[in-house]
Amino acid sequence: MRLMSCCGFGATFSSMLVFLLLINFCHIASILGQKSDSALTVVESTEGGGGDEEEEVTVDEEEEGDLDVVQPTEEWQTLKPGQAVPAGSHVRMNLQTGQREVRLGEEQLKYWTQEHREPEEIEASFSPEELKQAMKKIKEDLNAGSKDTEQKDSVASKFRPLEELKRDMAQLDLLVETDVQIMKRLLEQFNSSNSTTEQRLSILLELEYLVHQVDNAQTLCSMGGLQLMLQGLNSSDFRLQESSAFVLGSALSSNPVVQVKAVESGALQTLLTTLATAQQHRVKKKVLFAVASLLRHFPYAQRHFLSHGGLQVLSELFRADGGGILRTRIVTMLYDMISEKELISQAGLDLVLDASHEERVRQYSKVSLQGELLEKGWCGLVPQLLESTEHDFREKALRALLAMSPVCLDQYRSDSALLGSLLILRDQYQEMVQSEMILGEENSYFSEIVELIDALQVKMK
Known part of the structure; x- marks a missing residue:
C-alpha cells in the first residue's frame, strides 16, 4: 500500500514536469515564430x-x-x-x-x-497633377501655334503676292529716274523761261551734289551743262554766279576729262574775268575754288593761266583782301602748283616709270611758274600773310615761302620785315611748344610751325 502511494506520487510529479516543459517549449516556439x-x-x-x-x-x-x-x-x-x-x-x-x-x-x-x-528622384519628381498640367500646357501651345498660323495667314492676305509686286515694279521701273535722266530734266527746267531765280538756284544745288560723281560730271558736260555754268558766271545775279562757280569747281575736281573740256570751252578766261570783276566776296571765293580745281595736276591749264595774266589777277586780289581768307587760298594754290612740278621732277629719277611720265615732265617743263612769281612780285607779297593772327594762315605762308625760296632767297635776305617777323614768331611758338611739353603733349602742331621757321632761317643765312 505504501509502495503504491509512492509510485502514484512519482507518476503525478512526472506528469506535471512534462506539462511545464511543454508550455515552455510553446513559448519559445512563439518567440522564434516572431x-x-x-x-x-x-x-x-x-x-x-x-x-x-x-x-x-x-x-x-x-x-x-x-x-x-x-x-x-x-x-x-x-x-x-x-x-x-x-x-x-x-x-x-x-x-x-x-x-x-x-x-x-x-x-x-x-x-x-x-x-x-x-x-x-527624377522618376518620382512628376506627380499626376503635374503631368496633367504639362499636358494642358502642350494643348495650349498647340492652340497658340494654330492661332499664330491663322494670324499670319490673315496678315498675309492683306498684302499683295510677291509675283504681282514684281510685275508692278517692272512697270514702275520706267518711271524711276537715273542720274542722267535727273540731270537732263534739271537742265530743261533751268533753261525754261518760266523758271524763277530761286528755282534755278535750287537746280544748281542739286547739280552740285550729282557732279561729285566722276561719270555724272562728264555726262553733264556732254549734255551742255558746262556752257550753262559758264553762262551763270556771266549772270548779273551774284547768287547765280556763286552757285554756277560752285558746280563748275565740283565738276572739275580730280576729273581730267572735264578739265580738258573746260579749257577747250574757254572756261579759264571766263573764270579769270569773273574773278577780276566780281564785287561780292563770296563769289570770289567760289570762283577761286573753280580756278584751283581747273589748274590742279593740269600743266596745260597752268601754262595757259600764266599766259593769260592769271598771276596778275591773283596779285590784285591778294592786295585787296583784308581778311586773309582769299590770301590763304591764293598762297595755297601757288604752293600746290610748285609742289606738283617738284614731285614730277623727283619721280624722274626712278628707273621704273609709266608711259605717260615723260609727257607730264615735258608739259611741266613749259610751266615757268617760279620765274613768273619772282617777276610779278610774289616774293614780297607772300610774307604779308605772316601778319595774320591765324595759325593756319601762317603755316601756309611759311610752306609757300620755303617752296619759293629757290628764286626768292635774295629778296628774303634783304627783307628786314620778314626777318623780324620770323624772329618774333619763333619766340612765340617756342613758348607755346614749351607750355604743351609741360602738359605732357609732344609733336604738337606748334612744334611743326617752329620747324618751318627754323628751316626758312637756315636757308636765309
Missing part, C-alpha cells in the same frame, strides 16, 4: 548619451506582408511593439529610454548614394 534568424550585437554609440545595443535584424519575405513593417531611414526612429523591419536594417536598444530604434543598414546606406538616388 523573430527568426536574428543576431544581436552590441556596438559603440556615436551619439551622445550612454551605450546603446544594436542588432541586425532580418525578416522573411513571406511573413513581411502580414507584419507592420517600418521603412527605416538614415536617421534613428523608435519602434513600436509588434512592428517589424526589412532585412539588413540596424536595430538597437536605447539604454536611456529603454526603447528599440531602427535605421538603414550599412549596405542600404551604400546603395542610397547620389548616383542611385537621382534616377528614382
Whole structure:
C-alpha cells in the first residue's frame, strides 16, 4: 500500500514536469515564430548619451506582408511593439529610454548614394497633377501655334503676292529716274523761261551734289551743262554766279576729262574775268575754288593761266583782301602748283616709270611758274600773310615761302620785315611748344610751325 502511494506520487510529479516543459517549449516556439534568424550585437554609440545595443535584424519575405513593417531611414526612429523591419536594417536598444530604434543598414546606406538616388528622384519628381498640367500646357501651345498660323495667314492676305509686286515694279521701273535722266530734266527746267531765280538756284544745288560723281560730271558736260555754268558766271545775279562757280569747281575736281573740256570751252578766261570783276566776296571765293580745281595736276591749264595774266589777277586780289581768307587760298594754290612740278621732277629719277611720265615732265617743263612769281612780285607779297593772327594762315605762308625760296632767297635776305617777323614768331611758338611739353603733349602742331621757321632761317643765312 505504501509502495503504491509512492509510485502514484512519482507518476503525478512526472506528469506535471512534462506539462511545464511543454508550455515552455510553446513559448519559445512563439518567440522564434516572431523573430527568426536574428543576431544581436552590441556596438559603440556615436551619439551622445550612454551605450546603446544594436542588432541586425532580418525578416522573411513571406511573413513581411502580414507584419507592420517600418521603412527605416538614415536617421534613428523608435519602434513600436509588434512592428517589424526589412532585412539588413540596424536595430538597437536605447539604454536611456529603454526603447528599440531602427535605421538603414550599412549596405542600404551604400546603395542610397547620389548616383542611385537621382534616377528614382527624377522618376518620382512628376506627380499626376503635374503631368496633367504639362499636358494642358502642350494643348495650349498647340492652340497658340494654330492661332499664330491663322494670324499670319490673315496678315498675309492683306498684302499683295510677291509675283504681282514684281510685275508692278517692272512697270514702275520706267518711271524711276537715273542720274542722267535727273540731270537732263534739271537742265530743261533751268533753261525754261518760266523758271524763277530761286528755282534755278535750287537746280544748281542739286547739280552740285550729282557732279561729285566722276561719270555724272562728264555726262553733264556732254549734255551742255558746262556752257550753262559758264553762262551763270556771266549772270548779273551774284547768287547765280556763286552757285554756277560752285558746280563748275565740283565738276572739275580730280576729273581730267572735264578739265580738258573746260579749257577747250574757254572756261579759264571766263573764270579769270569773273574773278577780276566780281564785287561780292563770296563769289570770289567760289570762283577761286573753280580756278584751283581747273589748274590742279593740269600743266596745260597752268601754262595757259600764266599766259593769260592769271598771276596778275591773283596779285590784285591778294592786295585787296583784308581778311586773309582769299590770301590763304591764293598762297595755297601757288604752293600746290610748285609742289606738283617738284614731285614730277623727283619721280624722274626712278628707273621704273609709266608711259605717260615723260609727257607730264615735258608739259611741266613749259610751266615757268617760279620765274613768273619772282617777276610779278610774289616774293614780297607772300610774307604779308605772316601778319595774320591765324595759325593756319601762317603755316601756309611759311610752306609757300620755303617752296619759293629757290628764286626768292635774295629778296628774303634783304627783307628786314620778314626777318623780324620770323624772329618774333619763333619766340612765340617756342613758348607755346614749351607750355604743351609741360602738359605732357609732344609733336604738337606748334612744334611743326617752329620747324618751318627754323628751316626758312637756315636757308636765309
